Amino acid sequence: MSSADLKKVGLKVTLPRLKVLEILEQEGEEHHLTAEDVYKILIEQGEEVGLATVYRVLTQFEQAGIVRRLNFENNISVFELDTGDNHDHLVCVKTGRVKEFVDPIIEERIKEIAKEKGYELSAHSLVIYGTLKDDLK
Incomplete structure (x- = not known):
């Protein structure tokens, strides 16, 4: 997914959105990430993004149909790209x-x-x- 795709779904292209999207794409289908997982990866990459921003971006992505939020019995939400x-x-x-x-x-x-x-x-x-x-x- 590119910055043009973000624009198509009505989202402004920002660095946090691009970074979160990049992480979700890199992790592939074997990884379902929590917001905390995404946050930790961003910190490891030296990015200065807050956990609240990660939650906000993931929620915006969910509303735009870019990601799916999955809630399993452990009461933890994980996210995956919505590939259709x-x-x-x-x-x-x-x-x-x-x-x-x-x-x-x-x-x-x-x-x-x-x-x-x-x-x-x-x-x-x-x-x-x-x-x-x-x-x-």
């Missing part, structure tokens, strides 16, 4: 680590269930909770 795709999540209950997955069989079955029950599917959310084997150590 449909995927589901695995959450480690010990560490809070989030992994994405797509399973065509599950996707098809969800559509079938909605149809069987008389629903026109508009969206769905599937979250699987467990403990990642590597985190058991």
Whole structure:
């Protein structure tokens, strides 16, 4: 996403917005970041941005459809870029680590269930909770 894309969604191009966007893009789909995670990365990069600014930027991005805010059972909001795709999540209950997955069989079955029950599917959310084997150590 570029500064032109920010303008298209009605956001002024500012250094904090560009930096937060850059972090979200660099982390890729394996990372779902809290506002605090983004803030820590900015501090490590030597940026002078406050935590309140990070929260404000992420909220603005959410309202503009740039990011999705995900709230899992650990009561912590994590953010991911809204790429428009449909995927589901695995959450480690010990560490809070989030992994994405797509399973065509599950996707098809969800559509079938909605149809069987008389629903026109508009969206769905599937979250699987467990403990990642590597985190058991």
